[in-house]
Amino acid sequence: MSDTATLAAVSPLSDRLLAMNESATIAMAKKGRELAAKGFDVINLSFGEPDFQTPQYIKDAAKQALDDGYTFYTPVPGIPELRQAICVKFKRDNNLDFLPNQIVVSTGAKQALANAVLSLVNPGEEVIVFSPYWVSYEEMVKLAEGVPVPLVGTLENNYKATASQLEAAITPRTKLIMYSSPCNPTGAVFSREELGAIAEVLARHPQVYALADEIYEYINFVGEHASLANFDEIKDRVITVNGFSKGYAMTGWRLGYLAARADIAAACEKMQGQVTSGTCSIAQRAGVAALAGGRASSDAMAAAYRRRRDLVLEAVKDIPGLNTPTPSGAFYIFPVVSAFFGRTAPDGSTIRDSSDLALFLLNDAYVSSVSGEAFGAPECLRFSTAAADEKLVEAFRRIKVSLAKL
Ligand SMILES: Cc1ncc(COP(=O)(O)O)c(C=O)c1O
Known part of the structure; x- marks a missing residue:
């Protein structure tokens, strides 16, 4: 067998495909859905998706x-x-x-x-x-x-x-x-x-x-x-x-x-x-x-996103270790979370980076977020604020409790 034939037997996929990363947002949403399917009450803040209906x-x-x-x-x-x-x-x-x-x-x-x-x-x-x-x-x-x-x-x-x-x-x-x-x-x-x-x-x-x-x-x-x-x-x-x-x-x-x-x-x-x-x-x-x-319906949705941003900024003020700049638009917060790197989780594992922290929050607080790594900022975590007010309040309540365990 030639070298190419051997390689093709290992993986028929193109180098182009193999060099590509899977979308981190989609991957985290998938993990969240898997936990939810097992009956856990997961709050999904990983997806960049409006929770409103189309007008x-x-x-x-x-x-x-x-x-x-x-x-x-x-x-x-x-x-x-x-x-x-x-x-x-x-x-x-x-x-x-x-x-x-x-x-x-x-x-x-x-x-x-x-x-x-x-x-x-x-x-x-x-x-x-x-x-x-x-x-x-x-x-x-x-x-x-x-x-x-x-x-x-x-x-x-x-x-x-x-x-x-x-x-x-x-x-x-x-x-x-x-x-x-x-x-x-x-x-x-x-x-x-x-x-x-x-x-x-x-x-x-x-x-x-x-x-x-x-x-x-x-x-x-x-x-x-x-x-x-x-x-x-x-x-x-x-x-x-x-x-x-x-x-x-x-x-x-x-x-x-x-x-x-x-x-x-x-x-x-x-x-x-x-x-x-x-x-x-x-x-x-x-x-x-x-x-x-x-723009009337869009403006009404934007007003809701603004209210939610303010609600979340208020909640994260109370969480030591999160450094959160004020977003001027879109529906995300992107706090710096590096204060938690190197800390030990209750199961004895070390939080090495924001991917570990995102996984910890998913498994401990049942809140999904996305590591900043995929966005070129490994010191950050991204949370979507496009969720109902009560879900956001509950999510950041749980996050505070979980982060206090580190
Ligand atoms: C910055 C940015 N550009 C483009 C898109 C893609 O938008 P669409 O859903 O219209 O393909 C997104 C969706 O998350 C986005 O966040």
């Missing part, structure tokens, strides 16, 4: 689409009404001018991000990923055979990378920067001034593109949402990603989009055309209705 008017539009027999393949980049509605949204909310041929609708913002990374990044090119980052960014870059370069913000600056840090990180091999604002996992929000300074750096490096993930736009507790694409000198090199999952509580519908220069949008359409084609026809009709309905 009724959006569901009604989907029912209507079904009744209209709207069940056929759609154009790969999305139905014309939705692409047009997204242009209107960009003008209304972000003062951005796009034409429908610059919009690509995808199966979630996740696919929009993957389309952009796979369409832009060549093997060996560097992608500067503002860190802490959303778990999938690094893996998408690796899938494109690019080199992820984490750019770590400081705790003092709410983990936001600065323009001077960015300038220092850019090399002749840099192709792309990627970030989310509001940020998952930190909840940090870039101001217009901060993005302006970043735009000035990018203006000096014409080979560098930017992937701005604005999926949490509507969950912003500080007011203004700023877009990198607002800066004229670089707007042609910015790909703006957004979607319906978080702002409209539509995670299961799988509907997201990007806006970019027409040739980049066409590239993403080509990529998507070979992988999934146009996303669900019914979901797209629901998306048109969602946007036409404006």
